[in-house]
Amino acid sequence: MKAAYFSYHRPASVEEAVTYLDEYGGGARVIAGGQSLVPMMNMRLWRPLALVDINGIDELTHIRADGSATALGALVRYSTIERDPVVAERLPVLAHIVRYIGDRQVRNRGTIGGSLVQADPTGEMPLACLVLGAMVRVVGPEGVREIPLSELYEGSYAAALEPEELLTEIVFPASPQHFAFTEVTRRHNDFAVVSVLATGNRGADGRWRDVRIGLGGVADTPVLASAAGAALAGTDLADDAIRAAAELAVDVIDPPSDIRASAEYRRHLVPVHVRRVLTQLRDAPLQGETA
Template sequence: MKPARFAYHRPTTVAEAVAHLRDHAGGARVLAGGQSLVPMLNMRLWRPDALVDINEIDELDDLRVDGERTEIGALVRYSTLERSPLVAQRLPLLARIVTRVGDRQVRNRGTIGGSLVQGDPTGELPLACLVLGATVVAVGPGGVRRIPVAELYTGSYATVLEPDELLVAVEFPSHPQHAAFRQYCRKHNDFAVVSVVATGDRGADGRWHGVRIALGGVADSPVLATAAAAALEGTQLTDADLDAAAAAAAQVIDPPSDVRASAAYRRHLVPVHLRRALTDLRAARP
């Protein structure tokens, strides 16, 4: 099957792209990597009036550093995140987690901005951006908005972005000292059934501070398990601490049942993989 007819725009500036989005009044879709958009078009599940192809907007493909802050342009490909020495140094969790996205072909085309706008509840990039406290930068007719990833999603595959807004960059604060990631898939690099990320800083006395825990595949969007993280503040991540965190995390999930797993199975997996991730975190070198 082939897509329904649509207009095609290929702007070279952000302002031009936003103007096209505004002119089509919600009937346009943004084309970046196209890894999710193109199959939906071909199956005619989406029938937009127009596509706005942003691949010629050079400013969206940059990595920028400002003190402790790191900014990644919306068009930066997964493969760039995977191989960039700058990302490896400043955002090591991102460099690690992106290797679990799809296959080499997908990573060569897919973009960080596209992943965040797509909002797949099992997506690795939204999960990593959430736990790292990232903020997205969006530009629309009314100007620039900065939206914390924790406030970006309104549900499964749904964001707070307006139809005439374009996500242009993702801003990250300073990376925590340590991070651990666990994911369960039916096969290598398949869509995740459950994902867990834990980050934190360990003091000289062996106690952990600033712990953050994010869970994927357990609700309509990635979830911050704030109570579970709070239970670990100031602890040494003993086995008892891990049990308390796992019990707290179980209270904030509302997993779906789908072709990959039942809700009950996901509920079973969350504490198992959270304990494993926290065990990995505890074993990190000082």
């Protein structure tokens, strides 16, 4: 099947893109990498009146250090994140986790902004940005809005953007010292059944602070197991503390049943992999050790 008829626009600036989106009154879609949009259009699940192609907007391709913060333009591609030295130094979580996304062809086209707007609850980038405490900037006819990742999603595949708004930038605070990540898939490069990301900072005395645990694939959106992370504050991540945190993590999930796994199986996997990731976080002597 082929896509239904649509108009095509290729703006040269953010302002021009927003103008097109506004003119169509919610009937236009933004295309960046097109990894999700094009298949949905070809199956006629989405029938936009127009596509607004933002690939010609150079101002959306930046990677910029700004004090302790790091900003990525919405058009930064996965393959760039994978190899960029600024990302490797300042956002090692992203540089690692991006390798779990699709295959080389997908990473050559897919963009970080497109992933966040797509709002796939199994997506690696939404999970990483949530755990890292990122904020997004969006531009619309009324100006610029800043939205924390924790407030970006209204549900599965539902980002809290107005139809005429364009996500332009993702801003990250200073990266945590340590992280660990794992995900369960049915086959290599498939969508995640369950994913777990943990970050934290370890003091000279071996005690941990700022522990954050994020879970993907277990609710309508990626979720933070805030109580589980808070329970680990000031601990040395001993086995008993890890087991208790893993049980607390189950309280924030509402897993679906789908073609990849049942809700019961996902519920079983969560504490198992939270324990494994936290153990890896504790035992890894260097930043960037992973499960």
